[in-house]
Amino acid sequence: MPKNSLLAAVFKPNVNVNLLSQTSFALLRVVVGMMIVHNGLDKLSNIESFSQAYVQVIGLPFPLFFSYVAALTELIGxxxxxLGLLTRPAALGLFSTMCVAMYHHILVAGFSIPYLELSAVYAACFLFFAINGGGLFSTDALLANWLDASALSAQAKRVMNLEKVYEATSIVEPKVNA
Known part of the structure; x- marks a missing residue:
């Protein structure tokens, strides 16, 4: 294998909707979703304390109300x-909760990476799913396929056409006149 094609294979982004990428998206979605549930349970276990220590500190009005909103967003979202059900709205709610958490961390500890890292990683994951949806291995995809099979197949055809265009442009090499 020539050196340039090996480097190209290393740096080439995955533009295919393939089994491996969709499986990894599903795995990330399940792991991140299951890991954040305990935060909602922790908030509800002593909601008044959470409200005073976290929500009231950042100056939000009605701190007890917003504490319940955060807890229920994590417990339901x-x-x-x-499950990949209503993925975008759930991820958007969870992303919003993590943005508030990051704001709290910055107010309390400044721009401290160790203090911010977990909420920032969660926020990035939730933003990914808010933008991209649940992927092919989600309940949303099953429902979308059931509701409108023609729209889903049209989207798949657009992705395949984009892939063909990308592959065609990456194969063409410029001619060098000697």
Whole structure:
């Protein structure tokens, strides 16, 4: 294998909707969804304390109300994300909760990476799913296929056409006149 094609294979992004990428998206969705559930349970176990220590500190009005909103977003949104059901709205709610958590961390500890890292990683994952949806191995995809098979196949055809265009442009090499 020539050196250039090996480097190209290493750096080439995955533009295919393939089994491996969709499986990894599903695995990430399930793991992140299941891991965030305990945060909602922790909040509900002592909601008044959470409200005073976290929500009131950042100056939000009605701290007890917003504490319940955060807890219920994590308790309802996380399993929905894991199942891939209503993935985008669930991920958007969880992303919003993590943005508030990051804001709290910055107010309390400044821009401290060790303090911010977990909420930032969660926020990035939730933003990914808010933008991309649940993927092919999600309840959303099953429902979309059931509701509108023609629209899903049209989308798959667009992706395949984009893939063909990408492959055609990556194969063409410029001519060098000697």
């Amino acid at each position: 996380a399993p929905l994300l894991a």
